[in-house]
Structures are given as structure tokens and as C-alpha cells.
Amino acid sequence: MRRLILVLALLASPAFAVQPDEVLPDPVLEARARTISENLRCPVCQGESIDDSNAPISRSLRLAVRERLVAGDSDAEVMEYIVARYGEFVLFRPRASGSGLVLWLAGPAMLVLGGGIAFAMARRRAKAPEAEGLSAEDRARLEALLKE
Amino acid sequence: MIAELGHFALVLAFGVALLQAVLPIWGAARGDRRLMALADPAAMVQFLLIAAAFAALTHAFVTSDFSLSLVVGNSHTDKPLIYKIAGVWGNHEGSLLLWVLALSGFGASAVWFGGNLPVTLKARVLGVQGMIGVAFLAFLLFTSNPFLRLAQPPMNGRDLNPLLQDPGLAFHPPFLYLGYVGLSMSFSFAVAALIEGRIDAAWARWVRPWTLAAWIFLTIGITLGSWWAYYELGWGGFWFWDPVENASFMPWLISAALLHSAIVVEKRESLRAWTILLAILAFGFSLIGTFLVRSGVITSVHAFANDPERGVFILLILGFFMGGALMLFALRAGALEARGAFAMLSRESALVANNLLLAVAAFVVFIGTIWPLVAELLWGRVLSVGAPFFDAAFTPFMVGLALILPVGAMLPWKRADLRATVRRLLPALLLALALGALAYAVQSGRSALGPVGLALGAWLVAGTLTDLALRCGRGSLGERLSRLSRLPRADWGKATAHAGLGITIFAVAAMMAWATEDIRVLRPGESFALGPYEITLREVHKESGPNYETSLAEMAVTKAGAAVTTLYPEKRFYPVAQMPTTEAAIDYGLFRDLYLVIGDPQEGGGYAVRSYIKPFANWLWGGALMMALGGMLSLSDRRYRVAAGARRAAPQPAE
Numbered sequence: 001m002r003r004l005i006l007v008l009a010l011l012a013s014p015a016f017a018v019q020p021d022e023v024l025p026d027p028v029l030e031a032r033a034r035t036i037s038e039n040l041r042c043p044v045c046q047g048e049s050i051d052d053s054n055a056p057i058s059r060s061l062r063l064a065v066r067e068r069l070v071a072g073d074s075d076a077e078v079m080e081y082i083v084a085r086y087g088e089f090v091l092f093r094p095r096a097s098g099s100g101l102v103l104w105l106a107g108p109a110m111l112v113l114g115g116g117i118a119f120a121m122a123r124r125r126a127k128a129p130e131a132e133g134l135s136a137e138d139r140a141r142l143e144a145l146l147k148e
Numbered sequence: 149m150i151a152e153l154g155h156f157a158l159v160l161a162f163g164v165a166l167l168q169a170v171l172p173i174w175g176a177a178r179g180d181r182r183l184m185a186l187a188d189p190a191a192m193v194q195f196l197l198i199a200a201a202f203a204a205l206t207h208a209f210v211t212s213d214f215s216l217s218l219v220v221g222n223s224h225t226d227k228p229l230i231y232k233i234a235g236v237w238g239n240h241e242g243s244l245l246l247w248v249l250a251l252s253g254f255g256a257s258a259v260w261f262g263g264n265l266p267v268t269l270k271a272r273v274l275g276v277q278g279m280i281g282v283a284f285l286a287f288l289l290f291t292s293n294p295f296l297r298l299a300q301p302p303m304n305g306r307d308l309n310p311l312l313q314d315p316g317l318a319f320h321p322p323f324l325y326l327g328y329v330g331l332s333m334s335f336s337f338a339v340a341a342l343i344e345g346r347i348d349a350a351w352a353r354w355v356r357p358w359t360l361a362a363w364i365f366l367t368i369g370i371t372l373g374s375w376w377a378y379y380e381l382g383w384g385g386f387w388f389w390d391p392v393e394n395a396s397f398m399p400w401l402i403s404a405a406l407l408h409s410a411i412v413v414e415k416r417e418s419l420r421a422w423t424i425l426l427a428i429l430a431f432g433f434s435l436i437g438t439f440l441v442r443s444g445v446i447t448s449v450h451a452f453a454n455d456p457e458r459g460v461f462i463l464l465i466l467g468f469f470m471g472g473a474l475m476l477f478a479l480r481a482g483a484l485e486a487r488g489a490f491a492m493l494s495r496e497s498a499l500v501a502n503n504l505l506l507a508v509a510a511f512v513v514f515i516g517t518i519w520p521l522v523a524e525l526l527w528g529r530v531l532s533v534g535a536p537f538f539d540a541a542f543t544p545f546m547v548g549l550a551l552i553l554p555v556g557a558m559l560p561w562k563r564a565d566l567r568a569t570v571r572r573l574l575p576a577l578l579l580a581l582a583l584g585a586l587a588y589a590v591q592s593g594r595s596a597l598g599p600v601g602l603a604l605g606a607w608l609v610a611g612t613l614t615d616l617a618l619r620c621g622r623g624s625l626g627e628r629l630s631r632l633s634r635l636p637r638a639d640w641g642k643a644t645a646h647a648g649l650g651i652t653i654f655a656v657a658a659m660m661a662w663a664t665e666d667i668r669v670l671r672p673g674e675s676f677a678l679g680p681y682e683i684t685l686r687e688v689h690k691e692s693g694p695n696y697e698t699s700l701a702e703m704a705v706t707k708a709g710a711a712v713t714t715l716y717p718e719k720r721f722y723p724v725a726q727m728p729t730t731e732a733a734i735d736y737g738l739f740r741d742l743y744l745v746i747g748d749p750q751e752g753g754g755y756a757v758r759s760y761i762k763p764f765a766n767w768l769w770g771g772a773l774m775m776a777l778g779g780m781l782s783l784s785d786r787r788y789r790v791a792a793g794a795r796r797a798a799p800q801p802a803e
Contacts, residue, residue, distance in 0.1 A: 020668050064642065092530065092536045103533070107511065107541055111504065118500050120505055122492050
């Protein structure tokens with residue numbers, strides 16, 4: 001994780017992401033803008049949302065998001081607007097459609113599969129005889145040890 | 149000269165590791181005690197040689213020996229001593245040297261603590277450990293030699309990345325590495341047991357302390373990294389689901405599962421094959437993490453090394469050890485007949501559910517981390533997977549885990565009566581629901597995240613306390629307390645770790661749901677209200693540090709007219725590295741952190757100022773450290789001291 005940081009270094013430079021002059025006067029709209037920004041990836045940084053990034057392009061994207069919101073777009077329409085221009089790369093939360101379904105369903109599918117296997121094993125296990133005393137293998141070992 | 153000696157020691161260590169990898173295992177197969185006995189001195193000598201190499205590199209950093217290219221790239225004469233030392237592992241080559249140092253250190257401690265291991269098992273464990281040593285020493289020597297000299301040394305170095313010049317980060321990598329590499333011991337024990345063909349309660353008792361130790365180190369390492377990100381990066385975030393963070397989180401999840409399944413093997417000799425598989429996978433995820441980080445295959449803000457040669461080498465190491473171990477597993481696991489019957493409702497089943505949820509959670513993190521790579525390779529689609537995905541896809545499994553934990557922790561072994569257990573937990577459940585409902589009512593209109601986190605956290609803590617209270621039995625207060633004080637350390641460890649998890653879950657939810665943020669332009673002399681506080685920017689002036697320039701702001705905080713504190717957020721500039729950093733000023737509190745950041749001067753005067761109230765921030769690190777403390781308590785349990793250290797001949801009574 002540390003090397004990690006080298007990391008952030010490149011980007012994290014000065015502290016500021018959202019600048020005071022970007023903030024919308026309407027707190028409700030501003031809150032929506034922030035939520036949308038957290039879900040959009042800065043196209044030139046690595047792994048930062050436009051909300052956290054200091055890159056100039058992130059600033060333009062933040063301003064674009066706010067412009068669309070002020071113009072009356074819904075959150076989904078704003079997302080569409082940005083994705084149409086910058087591609088699905090900027091979506092931090094891949095769409096759950098097409099091959100994206102594999103990503104979203106992988107966890108639940110594994111839970112169902114693993115749960116099914118565990119359940120089947122447990123049923124068998126519940127009927128398995130309790131190991132009493134020494135197994136044949138253990139007995140052989142004990143004899144070998146006693147002979148030494 | 150000292151650098152050459154260090155290099156030479158590494159080459160010797162490689163030779164010793166080769167002997168350690170081959171002779172003891174061969175000896176164990178032939179029943180040759182002399183060959184098996186070679187494992188102990190080989191592991192010790194390998195460790196001493198690598199320690200000597202590490203000391204040589206540290207010497208080069210401390211004395212600023214700029215004839216070494218690594219020192220030039222990562223150090224500077226003006227840098228404080230502690231960061232000269234931390235610079236040793238603040239780069240690819242040095243961090244790998246630390247990796248093999250930790251690896252050989254674990255091998256040497258297996259010799260140290262393993263006096264009562266069966267001779268063949270010990271020879272095989274150390275042999276496998278030797279193989280891992282060979283692989284990584286070869287990687288170090290052939291692709292990442294830290295001792296390369298420069299023909300024309302410069303007058304001074306290029307300095308360590310300023311963000312790495314921080315106490316939290318100086319100690320974060322060593323802990324993380326001890327954790328990553330500690331899992332190699334679990335792996336070696338698993339492979340040795342497969343070769344041996346014997347997996348029983350005694351084996352689980354030997355392997356569990358190593359897994360616990362690795363897990364404790366990982367917990368502390370991850371916590372330090374998260375805490376560092378919180379105070380250093382300037383926006384109070386504590387977890388970013390970055391591939392490099394995920395690389396440390398996956399082995400943590402799997403080793404947590406392994407800890408729990410090893411208990412079942414130890415107490416009931418059930419789940420043996422599954423436990424072996426987890427031990428193999430835990431180290432596999434460590435190697436995958438190393439691969440992701442070191443190869444730069446996943447473009448992460450973190451990945452420095454963008455060198456395909458190194459990536460391919462690690463992939464070969466990964467393929468060899470995972471392929472080999474899994475093949476051995478496939479050949480041998482079938483022979484492990486099921487032992488230890490248990491009913492559908494029992495402690496065993498609860499631990500199976502715990503393992504399932506932790507393993508699925510690790511799998512979700514894994515697939516999310518590699519998905520961009522998969523999508524690009526298969527469909528040529530360039531896409532991103534970030535925090536919003538992980539928040540949505542990972543969290544439900546943790547919620548499920550937290551829901552079943554208090555019940556599972558109290559179920560009896562073999563056969564349980566669920567209703568009786570739930571009845572005992574009813575007060576804890578009602579308390580949790582009431583607290584959640586109260587929080588929901590008070591916060592009016594915000595997301596359900598906060599109340600749900602509070603209810604889950606309270607459920608875990610209250611459930612743990614219920615368990616402890618019931619362990620005291622009935623009788624006078626004195627009798628109960630004396631019973632409580634006689635509980636085995638492992639039980640205290642379990643209670644502490646589980647309560648720590650509850651506190652961590654609550655703090656994560658609280659910080660995400662209830663933080664207050666303010667962004668504005670402030671001129672010196674102006675003030676503004678943040679929650680119940682009034683914050684005034686008194687002045688901003690310039691100062692010089694040892695290797696940086698800084699703009700230091702003085703900000704006074706008052707509450708209802710009474711002074712609370714004065715904070716000094718900074719904006720630094722490191723001229724050698726040409727990099728600015730922010731130093732947030734934080735007033736740490738029991739219930740909230742006050743977090744102030746000063747930004748750039750604005751056109752028209754004034755400074756950009758960002759301020760936050762972060763509720764319960766300290767509970768996050770506190771809860772995580774409680775988990776680590778629980779691990780330590782468990783590790784200090786008498787049965788492991790008896791099992792691991794005792795050379796006394798007298799048999800110990802069963803507990």
C-alpha cells in the first residue's frame with residue numbers, strides 16, 4: 001500500500017479538488033453534484049474521482065456537471081451527458097448490463113454456489129459417524145512410535 | 149565496499165536457500181535425519197545473511213552514499229534521519245529486500261519456536277520456505293538489484309517522495325510485509341502437511357499462531373496506511389479501493405477466514421481440506437497483491453514499477469507456487485476422510501458461513517480489481533471499477549457477516565439450539581435496534597447508512613458482552629468475576645476482536661454518513677461557522693523546514709465564545725522533488741475530529757479553506773487496533789505457548 005503512495009503523490013498535490021468558486025448556491029443541487037462527481041473518474045488521473053482530483057479537466061467536468069444540473073437535468077441525464085463525451089471509462093461504477101453483469105453477479109453467484117456446496121456437505125456431515133478413538137492410521141503410527 | 153559485501157551476502161543467501169529448498173525435503177522423503185537437520189542452520193544462516201545485506205543498504209542510505217543508484221533516486225542529505233532509514237524500503241528494490249528479510253525471518257523463527265515439531269514436518273516446512281526464498285532472492289538479484297553502483301555519483305540525491313516522508317508511512321510497509329510474508333508460513337505448513345499426508349488437530353495448533361501473527365501484522369499495516377491517507381491526503385478519506393489497497397485487503401480477508409477455519413480443525417478435526425485450501429489461497433493472494441503492485445499491470449496511482457520483465461517474473465513465481473500447491477492439493481485432499489460430525493446448526497456451521505462470506509467478499513474485491521484488465525483483454529472495453537462499485541458489491545457480505553457473528557460465536561459445538569441462543573441474545577438485539585431507530589429519528593432525512601452502521605456495531609459489541617456475561621455463569625458477583633478472570637486468553641482475544649470489528653463498522657458508517665464539509669474563500673481576520681464551531685483565519689505566514697518551504701495558517705476555533713483550540717494547517721513545497729503537499733491540521737476528539745485544510749491563495753485575496761467535522765474518526769483506528777489486540781491476546785493463549793515453545797517432556801493436561 002505504501003509504495004502506494006507514490007502515488008497519490010502525482011495527483012494529490014495541492015489539497016483542493018472542489019474550489020470555492022465552483023460551489024452552487026443551492027445546497028440541494030450542490031449535494032447532487034457532489035454525489036455525481038464521486039461516481040465519475042478523472043480521465044487523466046489514475047483512480048481519482050473528479051471530486052477528489054486537481055486536474056484542470058476534472059474542474060471542467062465538475063463545472064459541466066453543475067451546468068447540466070442547473071439546466072434541470074436529472075442525475076441520470078447528467079451521467080449520460082458526460083459518458084457520451086468521455087466514454088464508459090469515466091464511470092466508476094460499471095453498468096450492470098451485458099458483460100458488466102458478470103462483474104455484478106460474480107459475488108452473489110459465488111455465494112449461492114458456495115452456500116449450496118456447504119449445505120450439501122453439512123447434510124452429509126451431519127450423518128457422518130463421529131470419529132471415536134484412534135483411526136487405523138493413528139494406531140499404526142502409535143505402534144511404530146512404541147517400537148522405537 | 150560495504151555495498152559490495154551486502155550484494156555478496158545476498159548471493160550467498162541465495163545459495164543457502166537453494167540448499168534449504170532441496171536437501172531437507174529430500175532427507176524427509178528418505179528418512180535421512182542428517183539431511184533433515186540441515187534445515188535449521190540453513191534457515192538461520194539465510195536470515196543472518198539477508199539481515200547483513202539489509203544492514204548494508206541501510207548504511208548506504210544513512211551515510212548518503214550517492215554512488216548507489218538507489219540512494220540517489222530516493223534520498224537527499226537534508227532529509228531527517230528517520231526518513232533516510234524509511235527510504236530503504238520506500239522504493240521497489242529496497243522493499244523487495246525487506247520482503248525477503250521478513251521471509252527468512254519467519255523461517256528462522258520457525259526454527260526458534262518449532263522445537264517440538266515432528267522432525268519430518270519441520271524439515272518440509274523449512275524446505276518449502278526455502279523454495280519461496282530461492283524464488284524471491286532470484287527475483288531480487290536478477291531483476292531488482294538494490295546494490296547497483298553509478299559510475300559517476302552525483303553530488304546529491306533526488307529525495308524521497310515527500311508524501312512518503314511521514315511517520316505513519318515510514319512504518320506502514322514493514323508491518324504490511326510482515327503480514328504478507330507471514331502467510332508464507334501458513335502456506336509452507338499446508339504444503340508440508342500435504343506432502344506428509346497428515347492433517348490433524350496438532351497441525352492446526354501449529355499453523356494457527358503463524359496465521360494469527362500474519363493477520364495481526366496485516367491489520368496494523370492496513371490501519372496505519374488508512375490513518376496516513378486520512379491525515380495526509382487532505383480530504384479526510386480513509387479508504388479508496390485502490391488496487392494497491394485491495395492487494396493488502398484480499399489476503400487480510402482470506403487470512404481472517406483461515407484463522408476461523410483452523411479453529412474448527414483444532415477443536416473438531418473437521419474442514420481439514422478446506423483449511424489447507426485457504427492456507428494456500430491466502431499466500432496466493434499475497435503473491436497476487438505483489439504482482440499487481442510490482443508489475444503495474446493495473447494502472448493504479450500507486451504502481452511505480454512499470455517493467456514487464458518484473459511482472460512476468462512474479463507471474464512465474466505465482467504460477468509455480470499456486471500451480472504446484474493446488475496440484476498437490478488435488479492429489480492429496482481426496483484422501484482426507486471427513487471426521488468430526490456436526491449438525492446443520494452448530495458452531496461449525498456458523499464458522500462455515502463465516503468462511504463463505506469472507507471468501508466471497510475477498511473474491512468480489514479480487515474480481516473488481518482485475519475487471520478492467522479482463523474487460524480490456526476480452527472485449528477491448530476500457531472501463532473503470534471504483535469505490536462506488538465496491539461500496540455496493542462488497543458491503544452486503546460484511547453486513548451479513550456482522551448479522552450472524554454474535555449468534556455464531558455463542559452456538560455450541562456439534563449441535564446447537566438456535567432458539568435458545570437467540571433468546572439469550574434478545575436484549576443485545578433489542579438494544580441494537582433501539583439505537584438504530586433512535587439515530588434514524590434524530591438525524592431526520594439522511595441516508596440509512598448511519599443508523600444501520602450504529603445498529604450493527606451495537607449488535608456486535610452487545611452480543612460480545614452477552615457472551616462474556618454468560619461465560620461467568622451464575623452466583624455472586626465475586627464468583628462471576630473470578631470465573632471471568634480465569635477465562636482463557638483466547639476467549640478474551642475473540643471478544644476483543646469481535647467488539648473491535650463492531651466499532652470499526654460503526655465508525656466507517658458514521659464517517660461516511662455524518663461528516664460535515666465546508667469549502668470557502670477566507671481572508672485573514674474573517675471567520676465562519678462549521679457545525680457548532682466558529683473558525684477564524686488569523687494569519688498565513690511562510691516558514692522553512694529542513695527540506696521544504698511552507699505556508700502556515702493560524703486558525704482559531706471557538707465554540708459558543710469559548711476557545712477550543714488553535715490549529716495550524718500547512719501547505720508545503722518540497723523543492724528537490726518539486727512537489728507540493730498539504731498538511732491538514734486536525735483536532736482529535738473522542739466523538740469528532742475537526743479537520744482543517746488550507747489551499748492556494750485566491751485571486752482577489754484570501755485563501756481557499758476546506759474544513760470538516762469527521763464524527764467518530766478515532767473509533768475507526770481504535771476498532772481496527774482492537775482487532776489486532778484481540779489477535780495478540782489470542783496468540784498469547786497458553787495452549788500455543790505450550791504447543792509452540794515447550795520443550796518440557798511432561799505432557800500437558802488437555803484443556
